[in-house]
Amino acid sequence: MRLFLIIVILFFIIAFIIIPLIFLIFGIQSSPLVKPGKKLDFDDVARVKQLIKDNDPRKLQPGDIKNVIVTERDLNLVLDYALSQAPGEKSFFAQADLRQDLAEFHFSYTLPKNPFGSYLNISTILFPTTGQITIRQLKIGSLKIPGWLVDPTAKLGHHFLMRFDQYRNLIEAFYGIQSIRVFDGSVSIAYQWQPDVMKKLQAHGRDFLLPADEKERIMAYNKQLVHIAKQYHGKQISLTRFFQPLFQLAEQRTMKMGNAESENRALILTLAAYIVGANIGKFIGDDKSIPRSQFGRARLTLVERTDLAKHFLVSAAITVSGGTGLANLAGIFKEMDDSRGGSGFSFADLAADRAGVRFAEIAIASSNQAKFVQQQMGTIVMESDIMPNIDHLPEGVQELEFKQKYQDLDSATYRRIEEEIERRIDLCRIYTIER
16 A cells, blocks of 8 residues: 555656656747737727627527527637737737638747747647537647547546536536537537526626625725715716725725725726716625615716716726726727717727726736825826826727728827827826836
8 A cells, every 4th residue: 555655656746747848848839830910900800899799699588599600710800809808918829720520729829038949839629529529639839639638638627627616607608509510611509598597607707706805895985986976966077086085995995904906906896887887786796785876976077078087997997807908909999889980989088098008007016006006096186197188189080081091900000199199198197106
């Protein structure tokens, strides 16, 4: 028995040493498997948005089955969009290749400087069958791992993870998928809409993302927000008048609780929910929270415009909860949608988006940065401390004019205005003061 234990321990020690060595020797390569492509252009962003809109399952009745056909090009657009939301998106690239009955996915990650190589490349070949997806092959760099070895390992991992509620509820969401068929250049997915499963998943996801202490913070700022809003009921008021008392509360709570980043995150989320008219009780899963009808409604502004205050706060909220990539793309999404017959593409709105992103980044960057923001915002008077000058920034640009002037988001003309916006943001006091 003792000998057996010694052998097992030695096996794990050797595996612990050898497996990383295998990855270093075979997994890291000098060139990427997936080369960085151009940014999503105007039509790409519009296409992704249309795909999401066309296939929104909430339009279905419970039990309805919908068949969705996605082309290889559209699938890659969605992958690019998803990666643009992730932290470190500039370092991670993906590509899907769809062949008859097979789906092949390639991933490349740009590594920090090291003596072994510049890229980690991973490929996997998936074979969809009725009710499941089988891994036919996994390739890490030049190392090929056959499906007969990978698939059982993945299944063991699946059985282990099924012990956890969050994973089990996520898997339940996939039970609605009736079939997946892959053709040359496209994939067909048939799924059945199960709203009860999705509600359960949303509830568990909310509990996972918002633990009890986070809910308590949001309710504290909501209570203060209601008190402030009643003073300005029916009035148009600068966002700074709300920021001042809320960040004073954040500073007080930080002195007691000691977590400045979390306080700032909760404050921004609560204020963003207020400006879009969201029910904060629904957001945190507390039906006993103050109903919207009891709010004193005030119209928050930046540069005397309600739309700029909304852009600023929503972008800040997305940044603290989902990352800068998502916030930047969400701003562009909105402006592109407006250019198709709405109010038109507005670089002023985009400036508010980018300022909100920058503000959120420093508000949660570190404990010292977060405390600095609390101190500065607790006494803020000037909007120009956080919001850049918008004079002469083009607004109301319709789709045809946008394409004629700026071509896409990678054009030199568009980049010059983006750079001008960033230059103006750099002049805002709160982004330049030494910490």
